[in-house]
Amino acid sequence: MQITNNDNTAVLIILAMVGVFILVSAFIIYSVRNQNRLLRQRQEFQQAQIAHQKELLRATIEMQEAERKRIGQDLHDDVGTTISGLRLLIEMFKPTGPEDESFKEFTHSSKSIIDKIVKDVRNISHNLSPTTLRYYGLASAIMEHCGIINQSGKLAITFENEAEQELSAFDINTATALYRVFEELLNNTIKHSGASRASISIKKEGDDILFNYSDNGKGLLVSPEAFKKGMGMQNIESRLLNINATYVILPDESKGFGIEITYPILAAKVAANG
Amino acid sequence: MFDFYATYIVPASGLIPIFIGLKNYRFLPSAFRILLGFIIFGSVINLVALVMLAYNYYTVSILHLYAMVEFTCLTLLFSRIFEKKWQIPMYILIFLFDAFCIINYLFIQNKIEFNTYTRPIGAFVVVVFCMCYIIKNGNEEKKWTDDNFNWINTGLLMYYAVGFVVFISFNFFLKRSIFTDIVWTFHDTVLLIEYILFAIGFSKCRSQTTTIPRS
Structure with missing residues (x-):
């Protein structure tokens, strides 16, 4: 041929x-694989987000349950027991006359028990919804809470506030969320860290308000990732997420635990405008 | 064997997408209907060419007409797929290309030559359209196989990318040899793959339509 x-x-x-033909086929195969890979990545990301949301929801529900349990326990242990004691006292009392010495003692005891009940109920009510927060704002409520802890001698807390004006503009939901976050942080410090000192500082930086919290305790004994999965931290995270605030756990350079919360002021304005 | 494959099997395979397309016609979007019309037109042209060959007529003039209709249909198809802002430029492109085809037929490649100036340009533009579609849809949040136009686009891209090389060199294949037979067999096989991909695209249209039952 x-x-x-x-x-x-x-x-x-x-x-x-x-x-x-080979080039075009390779290009098509590449684009198919690429598109499917992107889709898989997006699905994985969405699933991770859903799982995270579920975790937060679970933490919120658990927290609510814990709160109910605590209220129930407080009512049972303090108010319930005291009222039972009062009932027993009334039942046992057999007066002989108004001038009876034991009648005076009975009146006195009844009054002190009633006073104790009033005090207990006030304490429970205060824990449920701090009055100071409602009437005097976030800074006063934190200061009051710090004062109570300082008085107990368990922890010495220093509080610095350089954003008084911005804090007073917070709506009640934001203020409550931030108050609960600090309450949880202080609670964690008292329960787990073995710290003797803690400090809270609030300042304005650009369009953000920075809340710094630190203590001189044991610090993180687990990785920040594992720490974030704890119920207390998830409670904090879900509260901050609700008000569009973010947080960073500060690196454990010196002894102790530190967290920085950033709250964008714009978010406060949007929340305030509905 | 080659003659049977090239003359009967491959042109007849065009009936597969036509059959599926007509079966699912009411579910087809306008772009798919244009494509179906084009495949029917191509099959009719094939049939006419076969008859003309049987009576020893030149079929080249049919190819000039075919190139015009081919480009017009495929550009109209993509004008329905791309954003609306591209429609007017695409209509202008159709007008310019068709004008070029007429000039080419009347004054340049007007006798027994294949239209090697116009058809490769048409094929090149179609390849560009296909690539644009792939780039545009690269970040779509759905499975590649679930987008029925992906199948059509792949068929068009494969055929017109290979076709570009064939259309340029049409006039080299006027004398038959074993090598020209290989070229045509390869070309016809890619055409067969294109028809199969069109058929898959048409068949997917039905599964993506939700029918609301009458109460």
């Missing part, structure tokens, strides 16, 4: 056709 110039051209054309 004689190969002509035309045949040579045909061979080149065949090669070009095969080459183009």
Whole structure:
């Protein structure tokens, strides 16, 4: 068989056709794989987000349950027991006359028990919804809470506030969320850290308000990732998420635990405007 | 064997997407209907060419007409797929290309030559459209196989990318040899793959339509 110039051209054309076909097929396979990979990544990301939301929801529900349990326990242990004691006292009392010495004692005891009940109920009510927060704002409520802890001698807390004006503009929901966060942080410090000192500082930086919290306790004994999965931290995270605030656990350079919460003022304005 | 494959099997395979397309016609979006019309037109042209060959007529003039209709249909198809702002530029492109085809037929490649100036340009533009679609839809949040136009686009991209090389070199294949047979077999096989991909695209249209039952 004689190969002509035309045949040579045909061979080149065949090669070009095969080459183009392979290139196009490779390009299509690549784009299919790429699109499917992107889809898989997005699905994984969405699933992780859903799982995280579920975790937060679970933490919120658990927290509510814990709160109910605590209220129930407080009512049972303090108010319930005291009222039972009062009932027993009334039942046992057999007066002989108004001038009876034991009648005076009975009156006195009854009054002190009633006073104790009033005090207990006030304490429970205060824990449920701090009055100071409602009437005097976030800074006063934190200060009051710190004062109570300082008085107990369990922890010495220093409080610095350089954003008084911005804090007073917070709506009640934001203020309550931030108050609960600090309450939880202080609670964690008292319960787990073994710290003797803690400090809270609030300042304005650009369009944000920075809340810094630190103590001189044991610090994180687990990784920040594992720490974030704890119920207390999830409670904090879900509260901060609700008010569009973010947080960073500060690196454990010196002894102790530290967290920085950033609250965008714009979010406060949006929340305030509904 | 080659003649049977190239003359009967491959043109007849065009009936597969036509059959599926007509079966699912009421579910087809306008772009798919244009494509179905084009496939029917191509099959009719094939049939006419076969008859003309049987009576020893030149079929080249049919190819000039075919190139015009092919480009018009495929550009109209993509004008329905891309954003609306591209429609007017695409209509202008159709007008310019068709004008070029007429000039080419009347004054340049007007006798027994294949239209090697116009058809490769048409194929190149279609390849560009296909690539644009892939780039545009690369970040879509759905499975590649679930988008029925992906199948059509892949068929078009494969055929017109390979076709570009064939259309340029049409006039080299006027004399038959074993090598030209290989070229045409390869070309016809890619055309067969294109028809199968069109058929898959048409069949997917039905599964993506939700029918609300009458109460």
